[in-house]
Amino acid sequence: MLTLWKETCWKKPMLKPAKRLAKALIDSLPHGKSAHPPKSAQHTVSRAELVAGLERLGIARGDAVFVHSSLKSLGHVEGGARALVQALQEAVGPEGTLVVPTYYMPGATIRATCRMTDYVFDVRSHGTNIGRLPKAFLDIPGNHRSVHPTHSVSAWGRHAAFLTEAHHRAPSIFGEGSPWQRFIGLEQAKVLGLGISMGPVTFYHMLEDAMGEAFPVHVWAEDNYRLPCIDQAGKLCEVPVRPFDPDLVPQRIDHRSRDDLRAYFLEEFRRAGLLHQGQVGEARSWWIPARGFFEHLQLLASQNLTIYSTPEQLAARPHGAGANSPRRINS
Numbered sequence: 001m002l003t004l005w006k007e008t009c010w011k012k013p014m015l016k017p018a019k020r021l022a023k024a025l026i027d028s029l030p031h032g033k034s035a036h037p038p039k040s041a042q043h044t045v046s047r048a049e050l051v052a053g054l055e056r057l058g059i060a061r062g063d064a065v066f067v068h069s070s071l072k073s074l075g076h077v078e079g080g081a082r083a084l085v086q087a088l089q090e091a092v093g094p095e096g097t098l099v100v101p102t103y104y105m106p107g108a109t110i111r112a113t114c115r116m117t118d119y120v121f122d123v124r125s126h127g128t129n130i131g132r133l134p135k136a137f138l139d140i141p142g143n144h145r146s147v148h149p150t151h152s153v154s155a156w157g158r159h160a161a162f163l164t165e166a167h168h169r170a171p172s173i174f175g176e177g178s179p180w181q182r183f184i185g186l187e188q189a190k191v192l193g194l195g196i197s198m199g200p201v202t203f204y205h206m207l208e209d210a211m212g213e214a215f216p217v218h219v220w221a222e223d224n225y226r227l228p229c230i231d232q233a234g235k236l237c238e239v240p241v242r243p244f245d246p247d248l249v250p251q252r253i254d255h256r257s258r259d260d261l262r263a264y265f266l267e268e269f270r271r272a273g274l275l276h277q278g279q280v281g282e283a284r285s286w287w288i289p290a291r292g293f294f295e296h297l298q299l300l301a302s303q304n305l306t307i308y309s310t311p312e313q314l315a316a317r318p319h320g321a322g323a324n325s326p327r328r329i330n331s
Helices: 002-030 047-056 081-090 110-116 133-136 159-164 179-183 200-215 246-251 259-271 290-302 311-316
Strands: 062-070 096-100 153-157 189-194 225-230 236-241 278-282 285-288
Touching: 047 081, 047 278, 047 285, 062 081, 062 179, 062 246, 062 311, 081 096, 081 133, 081 153, 096 133, 110 225, 133 153, 153 159, 159 259, 179 200, 189 290, 200 290, 259 290, 259 311
Parallel strands: 062 096, 062 189
Antiparallel strands: 096 153, 189 285, 225 236, 278 285
16 A cells, blocks of 8 residues: 555656646647537527428328437437427327337347246336337327337327237237237328438338248247236236347348448338438438338348348349339238
């Protein structure tokens, strides 16, 4: 302890001149003091600006909107996530519907969550761990939430109860009776991306469940689970869950290495006339009609093009190739 004290006492006088010199050098650099401007200097995005941006993008009253978002990409939103929820409500109006993923996976992945021996999802008490907007959405009056141990979805508005009521009875996460399967049947149904790429969009997986073994890629692991859940009435039920094959994750569209696949899908849907792009707040945003989204995914799958396709498969199929009517798949 004595040695450490001596070394500290000896070094302190030497450190002060060095700190002063470093500060002087930083202050002398061009724009050195403004590299990280204070929040007060940033543009504040108001709720009214968000509503106006959504309307310019094409979100209208009566729409049913499945929202995927990055709150921070919108800029410094006055009122935070709550203000964004209110802006979305105002854009679609009381006759519209909002749907937001409010997943809760305490194991971080589907498989790890399924393997937790003491996990029971309780829709009355479990929150969500996937972002600020989903958390704020759970607190709004009139919110309906589906009962599912990994992929619980919440909805507000005209079709909220219809979209969420049967999820726990669906044979698979995205299958018959799930919020996704019911959503594409609604009029004015739109998949919305606020400040995100076309990567983190769970809507893709509905086609995998719809096609089953006919899907070009075998996406599921071999293990199946039935996880206990508690609904709003306190009733216990078991919900079937089948994890994805973890070996496919590195080649999927949402993996950080797949910029090529995300860019391909963006251009593919643009050329198909389905992608609508614009600016909301500070964020580049987009929406695609839900039915058109699903049917174009069918078309791509019929040509062996999926969200798991390799760079070689992308290169082998020019954009818009085989743009004939997609074959229907009963979902």
